[in-house]
Structure formats: C-alpha cells, structure tokens
Amino acid sequence: MRILWLSGVACNGNTHSFLNYPFMEQFLKDFTFISHPIIDSEYTLEEVVQQTIPCDILLVEGAINAHFTRADVPITQIILNYAPIVQKIVTVGTCATFGGMFHQSYAEPTTGLHFDQKMPTDTFAAFKAKTLSISGCPIHPEVLVNTLYSIKNRMPMTLDHYLRPKAYFAYTVHNGCVRNEYFEYKIDNHQFGNLEGCMFYEHGCQAPFTHGSCNKILWNEVNSKTRAGQPCMGCTEPTFPKTNLYATKKNMGIPQHLPLGVAKRTYLTLAGVSKAFTIDRLEKGLFDD
Amino acid sequence: MIKLIEKIEGEAKLHFRFDNAKISHVDIEFMSTRNISEKILQGKPALDALVINPRVCGICGHAHLLATVQALEECYDTLELSPKAQTLREITLNFELIQNHFKWIYLTIFPLLGEKQHILKATYPSQIMSQAIATVAGQYPHNSYALVGGVVSEVTHMDIIKLHHYLDETIQFFETHLVRGFSEELLVCNDISNLLNKEGDLPSLLKRMIQQGWEEYGKSYDQFIAFGENSYFQRGKSNKTRRTESIPLKYVEEQLTTDGYAKSVTYKGKHYEVGPLARAMINKTPLIKDAHRRYGDSIFSRILARACETAQLLIHTKKLIDTLDLSQPSYIQPHTPIEEITATGESAVEAARGSLIHKVTLKQGIIQHYDIITPTQWNLSGGTPKQLGVSQKAMIGMESAEMAELVFKSFDVCSVCTTH
Numbered sequence: 001m002r003i004l005w006l007s008g009v010a011c012n013g014n015t016h017s018f019l020n021y022p023f024m025e026q027f028l029k030d031f032t033f034i035s036h037p038i039i040d041s042e043y044t045l046e047e048v049v050q051q052t053i054p055c056d057i058l059l060v061e062g063a064i065n066a067h068f069t070r071a072d073v074p075i076t077q078i079i080l081n082y083a084p085i086v087q088k089i090v091t092v093g094t095c096a097t098f099g100g101m102f103h104q105s106y107a108e109p110t111t112g113l114h115f116d117q118k119m120p121t122d123t124f125a126a127f128k129a130k131t132l133s134i135s136g137c138p139i140h141p142e143v144l145v146n147t148l149y150s151i152k153n154r155m156p157m158t159l160d161h162y163l164r165p166k167a168y169f170a171y172t173v174h175n176g177c178v179r180n181e182y183f184e185y186k187i188d189n190h191q192f193g194n195l196e197g198c199m200f201y202e203h204g205c206q207a208p209f210t211h212g213s214c215n216k217i218l219w220n221e222v223n224s225k226t227r228a229g230q231p232c233m234g235c236t237e238p239t240f241p242k243t244n245l246y247a248t249k250k251n252m253g254i255p256q257h258l259p260l261g262v263a264k265r266t267y268l269t270l271a272g273v274s275k276a277f278t279i280d281r282l283e284k285g286l287f288d289d
Numbered sequence: 290m291i292k293l294i295e296k297i298e299g300e301a302k303l304h305f306r307f308d309n310a311k312i313s314h315v316d317i318e319f320m321s322t323r324n325i326s327e328k329i330l331q332g333k334p335a336l337d338a339l340v341i342n343p344r345v346c347g348i349c350g351h352a353h354l355l356a357t358v359q360a361l362e363e364c365y366d367t368l369e370l371s372p373k374a375q376t377l378r379e380i381t382l383n384f385e386l387i388q389n390h391f392k393w394i395y396l397t398i399f400p401l402l403g404e405k406q407h408i409l410k411a412t413y414p415s416q417i418m419s420q421a422i423a424t425v426a427g428q429y430p431h432n433s434y435a436l437v438g439g440v441v442s443e444v445t446h447m448d449i450i451k452l453h454h455y456l457d458e459t460i461q462f463f464e465t466h467l468v469r470g471f472s473e474e475l476l477v478c479n480d481i482s483n484l485l486n487k488e489g490d491l492p493s494l495l496k497r498m499i500q501q502g503w504e505e506y507g508k509s510y511d512q513f514i515a516f517g518e519n520s521y522f523q524r525g526k527s528n529k530t531r532r533t534e535s536i537p538l539k540y541v542e543e544q545l546t547t548d549g550y551a552k553s554v555t556y557k558g559k560h561y562e563v564g565p566l567a568r569a570m571i572n573k574t575p576l577i578k579d580a581h582r583r584y585g586d587s588i589f590s591r592i593l594a595r596a597c598e599t600a601q602l603l604i605h606t607k608k609l610i611d612t613l614d615l616s617q618p619s620y621i622q623p624h625t626p627i628e629e630i631t632a633t634g635e636s637a638v639e640a641a642r643g644s645l646i647h648k649v650t651l652k653q654g655i656i657q658h659y660d661i662i663t664p665t666q667w668n669l670s671g672g673t674p675k676q677l678g679v680s681q682k683a684m685i686g687m688e689s690a691e692m693a694e695l696v697f698k699s700f701d702v703c704s705v706c707t708t709h
Contacts, residue, residue, distance in 0.1 A: 009323055011705055012298050013347030013430045019392075020419050020429075024412050038296055038396055040406045045295045068321060071293055071300065101344045105323045138347065138431055192436055193620030195443045219428030220420045222451075228427030229441040230434050233340055246336045246436070 001152050002055040004048065004082055005036040005092075008075050009102045009110055010062025012037055013138035014093040020220060021141035031148065037061075049073040057151060058086045063095040063102045064123075065110040076123065079113070083127040088151045089113070090132045092144060097135040097162065098238040115162065117238040133163040135211075137235035142217055143168045162238070164211065169236065172260055173207035176215030177226045183208070186274040187282050192229060195286045199231040200255065204246045206234035208259035292690045294697060296397070298348060299704025301549075301669075303697065305690060312687045317671050317680065317697075322550040322708040330659040335361055335627045335651050338659065339433040342647075345661065346706045348392070350430055351385040351422065352640030353661075356647040358435040363634030364651050365437075365623060373617035374439035376609060377425055379519050380452070382638065383606045384422045385429075387459065388415035389641030390565075390599040393701050394467070394490070398592060401695045402494050410466055410490075414459050421455040424448050437627060439620035444613070452610055460603050467491045472600040479575035481583070481593070491596045498589050507588035507696035509683040513567035514556055514667070516637035516644040521605050524637075526561060527570040530578070538635055541646065543662060550708040551670040553678055554662055562586065562679050563643025563667040564700065566594040574601070588699040595701065628654035640664055642701045663706035669697070670707065 005015075015037045021027060033041045034055045035048040043053055049071045060079065068075050083089060091113045094100035098112040111121055114128050124131075132151075134144050147165055150157055158166045174180070182190070182198035190197030199205035207215070207226050214224045214232070226232050234240050249256040258267050290305045304316040323329075329341055342357045343350030355378050362368050395411035419429040425442055426434035434441050464472050469488040478484060485492050498504050511529045514536065518524035525534040536556065543552040553560075561567070566586060569577035576597055580590040635648045643664025650658040672678040677685075680700050684693045 007299070009321075011323075011344045011347045011350070013344065013350065016347045016430050019412050020416050021412075022416065025409055028408065037298070038392075039408060040296070040396075040400060044293075045300065046293055071295075101329065101341065102323050104328045105325070106328070137344070191620070192441045192622075193439055193443055193618055195445075214428075220416070220423035222420050223423045223427050225427035225432060225434075228423075228425070228432075228434060229443065230427050230432060233433070235431075241337070241340055243337055244334050245340050245433075 001030070001057060001148075002032050002034050003057045003059055003148070004034050004053075004055045004086075005059045005061065006075070006078060006082075007037050007070065008060060008062030008064045008096060009068055009105060010093070010095060011101070012061075014061045014144075017138035018141050018144060021145050022221065027145055030152065046071045049078050052081045052085060054085065055082070056087050057148065058082045058089045059092050060089065060096045060113055061092040063099050063105075063110045064113060065106055066108055067106070079124065083124065086130070088130050088132060089127055090134060090144070090147060092134055093139050094135045094137045094235055094237075094240050097133040098240070100137060100240060115238060128163070131163055132157070132159065132165065135162070135164060135169075135236040137240060140168075140213070140217065140219065143213065160211070168213045169211040171211070171213045171216055173210045173212045173214045173224075173226065173232045174259065177207060177224070179226060181282055184274070185277070185279050185282055186271050187279075194229065199226065199229075200248065202248055203231050204244070204248050205231035206237075206257070207232035209257050210234045210237055212236045290690065292694065294694055294702075297698065297702035297704045298346065298706070299708075301702065301704055303684075303690070303693060305693065310688060312684055312693055315681055315684045315693065317551070317669060317678070318549040319551040319704055319708045320549055323705075325709045326659045326661060330656050333656050335630070335649070335654050335656060336437065338649065338656060339435065343431050343433065345709045346703060347430055348389055349385065349640045349642070349645075349703060349706065351382060351432075352638050352645050353647075354433060354435055355382055356636050356638040356645050357649075358437060359636035359638065360634045360647040360649045361437050361627070361651075363636055364630050364632040364649065365625065368438065368623055369621045370439060371617040371619070371621060373613055373615065374619055376520075376613055377440050377442075377444065377619070378435055380606055380609055381422045381425050383602045383609070384418040386639075386641045387599055387602050388418040389701075390595050391415055394596060397698050397701070398494065401698060402497050414462050417455050417459050421452055424451055424455075436620065438623050439618065441620060443619050444615065446615065449610060449613065449615075453607060456603055456607050456610075463600055463603065467596060467599070473604055475576060475597050475600045476604065477575060479579055481576060481579050484576065491593075495589065495593060498592075503692075503695075504584050504589040505587045506687065506692065507591065507683045507699055508585050509562060509679045510560055511586045512559065512561045513570045513586075514561035514563055514644065515568050515571050515639060516646060517639035518637075519639065520609060521602070522568050522639045523571050525571045526556070527567070530570065530581070532571060532573070538637065538646065541662065543660075543666070546671045551666055553670040553672055554666045560672055560676065560679050561667060562700075563664045564591075564595070565598040566591045567643060568639065569594045569598065588696055591699045626654070627651070630654055642703055642706075643667055661709055663703065663709065665700075665703045665707040668700040669702055
C-alpha cells in the first residue's frame with residue numbers, strides 16, 4: 001500500500017517513534033511511502049504537494065493551521081487534494097488528532113483534523129467517515145503500524161467517538177502499571193525516585209483516566225513512564241497538555257479527576273474502606289525484609 | 290536560484306547566487322516557527338517546561354529535557370543533586386546522541402555520497418539505544434524523567450546488566466558495519482590512513498569523498514565552541530587548534546535575521562561551529578586532529594568527527610555506568626518548593642548537533658521568559674553580508690546546489706529546533 005506521510009505543525013516525535021517499530025524490515029516490504037519526513041521516496045516533497053499522486057493512505061502528523069505551508073502550499077490544501085483519493089486517513093499523534101502541544105502556537109486556530117481539543121471541527125468533516133485517530137505524544141509505533149495493517153487487510157475496527165481504535169484505546173494507561181497495588185489499597189505516600197508507590201494521589205498521574213495501552217504493550221518493548229516512576233501526563237487525550245503536570249489537583253483532599261467511569265460515591269466508599277486497613281508489605285520498601 | 294532542502298526535521302530554502310558557475314552567496318531561510326517560548330512556555334508553572342520542552346524536537350527532545358531541568362535547578366541558590374542522578378542523566382543523553390548519529394550517517398549522509406539510504410542500519414542501533422533510554426526513563430521519545438532534584442526512576446543492578454548489553458550490541462553493530470572490528474582503537478588512533486585501510490561503511494564514505502575530490506569542501510571559519518561540559522565533553526572554544534577554556538554564557542548573543550525564523554547566534558560577535566567536530570577539536574581527539582591537519586574544517590573532518598563520536602560515546606558510556614553508586618538516592622526533594630522561586634537560571638547541554646542553551650526566568654515558580662538557543666542556530670542560521678553564518682561561508686565556492694546540500698547537511702540540520 002502507498003502512504004503519504006504529511007507533516008503539519010509538528011516536532012517529528014511521531015516520525016521518530018515510528019522508526020522504533022521493531023519489525024521495520026517486514027513493514028517496508030508491505031508499505032511504500034510516496035513521501036515521508038525522513039525516509040527517501042520516489043517523489044520529492046515539492047512534487048507531492050503540487051500534484052495529486054496516487055496513494056492509498058494519508059497520514060497526517062502535527063496540528064493543522066490555515067496559514068501553515070509545506071513547500072509553499074497550505075497544508076489544508078494538500079489535505080483537501082489527497083483526502084478524496086485515499087482509502088483511509090490516519091491522524092498520527094495528539095497534535096493531528098486534537099491540536100495537542102501546538103494548539104496555542106498561533107493566533108489562528110491550530111487544531112486536529114476533526115477535533116479542536118474536545119470540539120468537532122467542520123473543515124474536513126466530509127472525510128470523517130474515512131479517518132482513524134491514533135493519538136499519543138508521541139504515538140506508540142505498534143499502535144500505528146497495526147492500524148495500518150488493519151487497513152491493508154480490510155479488518156473491521158471498532159472506534160471510539162474520537163475515531164481511535166478501541167483495541168488500543170479502550171484500555172486505560174492504568175491497566176498493567178506495576179504500582180497498581182499501591183493504588184488499590186490507597187497508599188498515598190509516594191516519593192519520587194522510588195520503586196514503590198502510586199503517583200495518582202499526590203503527583204499528578206493521569207493514568208486512571210487516560211486512554212491508552214502503555215502498560216499493556218509497553219514502550220520500546222521494555223517499560224512505561226509510570227513503571228519508571230514518572231506520572232502519566234494524559235498525552236492521548238484532547239486536553240493534553242494540562243498544567244501543573246506533576247501535581248494532583250484536589251477538591252477537599254479528593255483527586256479532582258477520578259478513574260474512568262468510577263462515580264465519586266463509589267470511589268469515596270472504596271477509599272474509606274481501604275484506608276481503614278494497614279497492609280505492612282505495601283507500607284515497606286519493596287526489597288525490605 | 291532557490292532549492293528546497295527537505296528531510297531535515299522539516300525544511301529550509303537555500304537562495305543561491307552563482308558567479309562564474311560557482312556559488313558566491315547563499316541565504317538560508319527557515320519558513321515557520323511554533324512560537325514555543327512566547328505562546329506555550331510563557332506563564333506556565335516551572336515544572337511543566339519539563340513536559341513541554343522535549344516537544345521542541347522529536348529527535349533531540351531528551352537534550353531539551355536535560356537543558357530544561359538544569360536551567361530550572363540553576364534558579365536555586367542551593368540544591369542537592371546526587372552523583373547517581375547526574376550520571377543517569379548523562380548516560381541517557383549519550384544514548385540519544387548515539388541514535389542521532391547513526392540516523393544521520395545512514396539516512397542523511399549515505400544518499401548524499403552516492404549510496405541509497407540504509408534504513409535498517411539506521412533503525413536497528415537507534416532502537417537499541419531507545420530501549421536503553423526507556424529502561425531508565427520509561428519511554429523514548431518524549432519522557433520527562435528528569436525532575437528538579439534528580440530523576441524519578443530507581444535503577445537496579447538488573448537494569449545495569451541490560452544497559453551494558455544494549456551498549457555491547459550497539460558496539461558490535463558499529464564494528465560490523467561502520468568500521469570492521471575497530472571501535473576502541475578509534476579513540477586513540479592518530480592517523481586517518483589507518484582508518485582508511487579498514488573495511489566498513491565509514492572508510493568507504495571517506496574514501497569516496499577523496500576519490501571525488503571533495504575532502505576539502507565545506508570549510509568555514511575554523512572556529513569551534515562547546516558549552517555543555519560533562520564527564521566527556523570539555524567546555525571551551527578552539528580557534529583552529531588554539532583552545533580557550535573560559536567562555537561565559539553572557540557573551541552569547543542572538544540576533545534576528547531578515548530571512549525567516551532562525552535567529553543567528555554569536556559569541557563575542559563571532560560565529561562558531563558547534564557539534565561533534567567542535568567537540569573533537571576542543572577535546573583534541575587524535576584522529577580528528579589528524580583529519581583537521583590535512584583537510585581543515587571540511588566536510589571530511591565533520592563527517593569523520595560525528596562517526597568517531599559515536600564510538601567514543603558508546604565506550605565512554607559503558608565506563609560511566611560502572612561509576613554509578615546505586616545506594617545513592619535518585620531524587621532529593623529541594624528544600625524550597627519551586628513555587629517560591631523567583632530567579633533566572635541558565636544551562637548548556639551538548640545535544641547531538643552541538644551546544645544547546647536554555648535560559649529561564651521564574652517569578653514565584655511561574656515562567657516569565659524562556660529562551661532557547663539550539664545548535665542548528667549556531668551552525669545554520671544566516672549572518673550579515675559582512676559576517677556570514679558558519680554554513681553560509683562553508684557553501685561558498687560550491688559548483689552546484691547538490692554539493693551545497695551536502696555541505697549544508699554535513700552540519701546535521703534540525704529545522705524544528707532552529708525555529709522552535
């Protein structure tokens with residue numbers, strides 16, 4: 001299948017995350033880029049933006065702004081040239097999906113393809129039915145590549161209301177974190193630099209309410225932010241980035257954002273019960289006797 | 290004549306003037322900016338910069354993270370940082386530099402010297418180095434594992450074993466592909482003929498340059514500078530081979546130019562090259578001294594220096610890992626919360642392409658002003674007609690736009706960093 005990888009207002013993090021896909025040799029046998037930010041292709045960028053070259057999938061990385069150009073052609077124009085002819089469009093990363101990090105870069109709206117943070121946008125609405133969203137800052141290479149193979153193999157995908165494949169985005173980042181026991185029993189004494197502790201209570205971890213498979217498929221096949229001791233920053237969501245990212249926003253001592261789908265009353269009841277007990281093993285250091 | 294240069298983490302335009310079939314002048318235009326300092330950092334809480342700044346760039350974001358945390362730490366009068374945290378930061382930074390260099394050799398330079406891109410030779414070692422970063426910092430690209438006071442992660446002896454294996458595998462890759470059976474020797478070799486007699490992608494590239502008669506192309510001011518001192522890189526400047534160690538940051542000045550969004554940078558009013566060649570000249574790496582003696586600050590020396598630095602960092606990082614005292618804390622909470630800090634802090638870190646400088650001004654922990662000077666600004670922004678920028682000068686005399694592109698990319702361009 002032929003892919004056009006188009007960059008908008010971007011940092012190229014998704015491009016480099018993609019290059020970490022472990023089975024790149026196999027991937028490059030099954031897909032060809034007609035243009036890519038780093039990989040050489042048959043066409044120059046100028047040729048690709050000035051003509052409409054046949055291809056099957058349009059990948060958009062980076063946020064979209066009416067004044068932003070590639071090789072002197074507005075990116076909106078390039079997208080409108082290619083959107084009608086491709087089978088599928090995939091937004092690669094949180095910027096291309098929601099606006100992301102560069103949402104505030106310009107006075108003019110700088111948004112995702114179909115969403116301005118949480119709000120749907122009109123400009124490309126005609127192409128919403130053929131779009132898939134892979135959010136993330138950056139994307140996880142397996143999520144992007146497996147989505148491309150799903151397109152190639154015409155496999156039906158269940159999507160959420162932001163067009164993200166539920167196979168990856170129905171999970172929360174919280175699923176699979178090695179610190180889960182500290183969360184379960186509401187042990188809120190986390191210190192940075194330790195193997196122990198849950199970062200949800202004090203240190204701003206957004207994993208319980210962020211969609212993603214980071215702790216299921218792991219990053220770079222070996223780890224994740226939360227396993228390493230960094231709070232999840234909610235990078236797959238329309239609200240990324242929030243502010244005060246290393247601190248948990250609380251109302252009357254209770255975290256403002258609760259785990260996905262968990263009602264406040266449920267949470268408070270469970271918290272109350274958990275806090276009535278002390279579990280020695282979880283109060284100690286992991287390697288302590 | 291205008292040539293669009295692509296695949297440089299974005300694009301740039303080179304506006305050439307030819308006289309007698311040779312380039313007599315070139316203006317460099319970077320066409321866009323994301324206004325990160327003005328629109329995204331300003332007014333934010335200090336620690337948010339640790340999450341925002343890796344997104345300046347997708348290939349050298351880790352250097353931005355470390356420059357950010359160091360600039361924030363400079364805002365404190367006193368702050369305790371364990372040697373373990375400092376060493377972990379330097380180790381993960383080296384992993385990022387190494388993957389940058391492999392990508393540049395096999396994706397950028399190969400096609401400019403008559404080969405096709407070798408994607409798998411770029412991605413294989415880069416993936417291993419990314420795994421090494423992720424082992425310590427959770428993921429790569431885009432982690433924010435450095436925090437004011439240290440790093441968030443605890444590292445165990447088991448992790449150390451893995452890190453050594455990642456480095457061993459990458460060294461083996463270097464010795465299989467770049468220079469057959471020869472990596473440690475590069476650090477002490479003082480005669481490029483020894484290297485040229487070896488098998489491997491690097492000697493092949495260098496010999497091709499000589500065959501084509503390009504080994505003296507791309508010379509510039511022969512002035513080098515590096516600000517980001519650590520256990521390997523020395524801080525200082527070198528005018529040809531004459532080294533000076535004291536280079537206060539206050540003499541670094543940025544100027545807006547008329548072309549595009551890249552501000553030019555000078556030190557005491559002069560343009561300096563940054564990057565692996567600069568670092569090797571300041572460190573007085575024997576092999577690069579020999580290349581410089583023969584060919585000056587040409588593309589030959591520049592390309593050799595970057596490839597050589599790959600081996601240097603691989604070997605040095607193994608030694609650095611062995612200095613880690615795991616009994617030290619990864620993180621020491623600062624005595625004063627950052628919300629109470631009103632101060633300015635400045636930092637310099639050696640990123641893949643050269644010195645990266647960050648300067649932050651905080652008022653009660655909120656960012657008032659944040660200035661970033663990237664290595665690509667040093668090397669690739671334009672100067673004035675009286676004093677050309679480093680790469681502008683290097684491209685003068687080239688006989689074609691294609692040769693100019695080789696010279697331009699020998700500096701390893703990062704368009705997103707330059708304009709941030």
